[in-house]
Amino acid sequence: MKKLLVISLLFIGALVFAQDNKVNFVAENYTKKEVHIKMRDGVELFTAIYSPKDVSKKYPIIMQRTPYNCAPYGESEFKKSISPSETMMKEGYIVVYQDVRGRFMSDGLYDNMRAYIPNKKSKKDTDEASDTYDTIDWLVKNIANNNGNVGTWGISYPGFYATYSLLSNHPALKAVSPQACISDFFFDDFHHNGAYLLSYWKATPLFGPQKSKRTTEAWYKFPDLGTKDDYQFFLDAGSLSNLDKYYGKEDEFWQQLKEHVNYDDFWKKRGILQHLKTIKPAVMIVGGWFDAEDLYGPLNTYSTIEKSSKNYNTIVMGPWSHGDWARNSAEQVIGNIKFGDSISGFFQKNIEANFFRHFLKNNGKGENKLPEAYVFDTGNKEWKTYETWPPKNTEKQDFFLQENKLRKMGAKNISFQEFISDPKKPVPSFEDINQKGITPRKYMTDDQRFASRRPDVVVFETEILNDNTTLAGDILAKLQVSTSGTDADWIVKVIDVFPKDEPETKEIAPYLKMSNYHMMVRSEVMRGRFRNSFSIPEPFVANEKTAVNIKLQDVFHTFKKGHKIQIQIQSTWFPLIDLNPQTFVNNIFYAKPEDFQKQTHRVYNDSEIEFTVLK
Template sequence: MKICTLKTLVVFLAILIVSCNIKIEEQETNYAQENYNKTETTITMRDGVKLFTTIYAPKDTSKKYPILLQRTPYSVRPYGADTYRNNIGPNRHLMEEGNIIVYQDVRGRWMSEGAFDNMRAYIPNKKTIQDIDESSDTFDTIDWLVKNVENNNGNVGTWGISYPGFYATCSTIDAHPALKAASPQASIADFFFDDFHHNGAYLLSYFKITPLFGTPKDKPTDTSWYKMPDIKTQDQYQFFLDAGPLSNLNSYFQNKKLDDPSLQVDEKTDDFFWEELKEHPNYDEVWQRKGILQHLKNIKSHVATMVVGGEFDAEDLYGAIETYKTIEEYNKDNYNTFVFGPWSHGQWASTQAENSVGNYYFGDSISLKYQEQIETKFFNHFLKGSGDKNSGLPEAYVYDTGKKQWESYTTWPPKNAEKETLFLSEDQKLSAIEEKETGIQFISNIKKPVPYSEDIKSVFTPRKYMTDDQRFAARRSDVLTYTTTILTEDLTLSGDILAKLQVATTGTDADWIVKVIDIHPADSEENNKNIQDHLKMSNYHLMVRSEVMRGKFRNSFTHPEPFIPNKKTAVTIKLQDVNHTFKKGHKLQIQVQSTWFPLIDLNPQTYVDNIFKATEEDFKTQTHTVFTSSKIEFSVLKN
């Protein structure tokens, strides 16, 4: 009996060990490596420059596959024919069902030859082989792929998130005949309104990643050649406050010691993108040429587009919305669809089930369902299916971030969205009736700017703040608040929001920031899994949308002009689209302020031609006035 028991135990342990090994193997299995062959090659562009390209082709060669192409400035790593990415393609479904997945280092980046140009300008009328842009590089790449990669079915799709999204957009212009589907996702559209600027205000939060785009490279490399600035603190608010004018940051982009007494604030730095930023503070020809929207007026009709964006994308919210709208306006016969979900930047590519942005929880499996039911369906229809306009997808699939549910629309913005106006009243209420004009004043102290978040941290391209609780700001004397009474029925905002301010300042310049807030009921017990310990959903001030306007650009981004001190002046701010229901029992609040630090740089509050060259003496505390003739124009969804 004991022997039998011992044998049984041995067998049991053997089975356990084998079982554990199987589980370990399952966890360590790289699906791409087991099911794909990886090839590294270079593809020669029309001007002779070679671009490094990685091709993952299914080992099963019994059928033909579409090609899915992503062009990126962020590296096709890992390098080496025997080293594989854990996941390839837009999502796991497209990887597992079989597609030829291709990644390419764009011109001048990583292992590719040539010179990098940050958002290289499109050339409309190319006359020689030297007239290259990202559209021509994509064309040449696709042409080579369909002619040289075995077992491809002749159909190509492009996709990318953020900067790769810009390259996906470029692929649709002068598109190769084999390109059948493109999905620009969180795509950059214009650097004066995306990422590094918002309506002329410099996004100081991007300072730390400037070398990523502006450090020169003279030869192909598989290792990083740039170095991020080390600010040596986790308190970025205090760091930038102590640093003072932007010109004092030049030293972080120079090969000199920070305490070098010979360093001049106007000296040229070693970072070509920093130089571009500081030498072109206005929306001049440099930024205008780099913008892609003006070139989306004649997209080839054989290219279907699916534009994807996050409703809480702190980086490229403008790009996604304006890319979709521009394609839609000028290409009436094209297939063009829009997906707008409760995500931060690129969050729809996440494999996590839980969907939260910062403190705010929206639900589970939102990204996973998008990948399976929207993204995969789009590419399969146009690359493997009939490719007609009956894709089974709606024109616009937009999440209601208040009701926490998806909505399908035949147009975006919805046709039944009507304009309604609320005025900023003297008693800090939002009123449907314009009162006799008076003004509310506040002091904008440049020594104590309003923070964009109450968190103490040092991050670049912050994301969490987009859904942060705004009570910390509402309780400051330099933030004006205007609030509705408790809503007696649901109020759904669908589309853009215009803040039409009437303001004055004792200075000659000022920034104007407007935030739209959803105030939750005091007795709210809403479930938010990741809320910070010091917060409760009771009276939570959810930031639904926000935007800044650098005052000197109020009439023109190309030709700035100062304010006349103490003169009432119109400043209009377009806040990007929302789809949010302020539920019965909630309140809608508008916050108005003039600093948002260090998300954006400090406005000197005295007019300067170039803020990157402002001096300490230019910065002055000023008193600002917001008049009761100021109003907010909403797009309200009607049943």
């Protein structure tokens, strides 16, 4: 069971700091208290409280609410590290961890992405906002030496609960940092634009079965596939319904995934973005440009708050995978690409600690040295600051997909490039056979040459660039396509093609070369049936030219002089996403073997890619 907990922590990007094994700083400098705080409806939530031993002054409270456990349990058992960072741990905060309702040592039933109740009419109307309010209220009234200011933070799912805390409206809540925050499970983690992320299937038990009692151990199990070759495993499995033998009906989340394949009320009411209005606490959104799990959440949480509130709202986006900023890695490497040294340490000391110190210790008084946007250029490999995100000095530029070229001028005559998409031989999403952890990550910067050389991937690229070109903002693929079938997925990848004389690096995999490296900068999928509505799917008319728009999340990347910008378009991306049968069925989870058909797809030359370009 302990191994399962370790895997769970890997999934959420748990905080890991280098510590001297002989000395536990936390045990030497903090006292620990464990309590069950009663919520308004009588349900009790387990809460671990770490307070500085130095009681000569008052401290702010910093809290994380989590579905992943508050281990180690027991007042004599201490975490090796507490607080968002080692810097803040040594500065001194009252640090609080809480198991959310229905998880581990807390009571009640767990509800995955529990829906917010805007107009509560009785004590029975509880949600994560009311639980947060009740917890904060208890803490400021009962914990000695607190200064009355509370902050929340969290990464991944705990990031969702940090966002949720904004809806609590407790007057003591002054600073909130949602990091890699989930915002909507139809667009984060398990789905992208309606396509089911099959690569997350193994993580399903984390959110599935209910526990029967208070527990410090995992009550869920991850499947034993008997192989490390995910591509072959899922290909052999065939229809998704054949995976039922691994998850029974007690796994509520698996049943929900199968039953709610469209963006229906089940998903809509669990989204949190629509409720982020008139926010008062200071907010610092943190995310990674190469976060394979939660990129949609941070960018859209920031932009939503920016449009609907007048509070202090800032965003930090670094060259990170999921949760990398909370680690103390000397070198920041994603896959084969190194982005620099001590990048996470810089963030922890100079950005994160400053944010919480300013609003929780200094009451928001004095000079705030943080900009609106602290963003890392992943091409030039350097930090930049801006007054807005995207920066004001950008413009939209359209590039046309024509005869394998990416051109600013469109041709008058309509032509197309076609390819055969075969669900029985799908395009791999990465070259690796065995991914680390239960979800893939490094593919976000992987070399894409293996895909560009396949006949079922069409490639368009610019000439060698004469000047640097910096993309700073979102990307919109405005495709004109057709299929001989009645359904299809459309995948768009934006790639930085390095020059042939690119120097080798020690980070490059032994089977690769940096010469002509095809670094993926951004990618996205659109399940074609949702091209007009995520709620009401509709088939394609066979062989009829059809518009499919795909929004790719923001980038901040400089394509250097001597490089090329490349676009790859394909219709399978396996096993990252599940297989589209390419014949329209009501529910792909229950598609039959005969539904999976080879089809001919066309990409027409009036298709465009709209970039946000820094002037």
